[in-house]
Amino acid sequence: MSRVSDDSATPTELLQAWGRGDGGAFDRLVPLVHDELRRIARRYMGRERADHTLQASALVNEAYLRLIDVNKVQWQNRAQFFGVAARTMRRILVDFARARGCGKRGAGIRHVSLHEALVVSSLPDDLVALDDALQLLEEAFPRKSRVVELRFFGGLTFEETAEALGVSVDTVKRDWRFAKLWLLRELSDERTRPV
Incomplete structure (x- = not known):
């Protein structure tokens, strides 16, 4: 070694x-x-x-x-x-x-407005609900889930995320836009589902 x-x-x-x-x-x-x-x-x-x-x-x-x-x-x-x-x-x-x-999914949700610098807008503060939604995203779209993880949680730039994933910056930007909308829809649907 x-x-x-x-x-x-x-x-x-x-x-x-x-x-x-x-x-x-x-x-x-x-x-x-x-x-x-x-x-x-x-x-x-x-x-x-x-x-x-x-x-x-x-x-x-x-x-x-x-x-x-x-x-x-x-x-x-x-x-x-x-x-x-x-x-x-x-x-x-x-x-x-x-x-x-921490209670049922969606309990005590507080909206967090995150701007494009490293942001997924209107995500809940409830980390369990977010984690559940990210797991669903990962099952359906693994790379898009990694983009959210690296940008939102890791604070990486588009360029650093592209380097980490071995894809182009444009691909990361497309994945980022898609994942934000997908998560927003998933979390909004979660709030409206009957308990």
């Missing part, structure tokens, strides 16, 4: 070394990605209720614990890593919400 020992190694180089089994590469990677992971966690926590007992730092720590168990991933670049980290944080929050018995 080759080890990356240069202190000036880029996150991508460290990710690739970690994927090859260099455990020390993860330790050197953490300081380079920590601020970005905290930004992602704060974005998530900003959409949670004010009295949420989980803090952004705890979310990052839990994500680290889950990510350290990821073995033999062929890391392509930092965009892919942040996409996986965002998905991990989403899973943590959804698991936390389900464990707390």
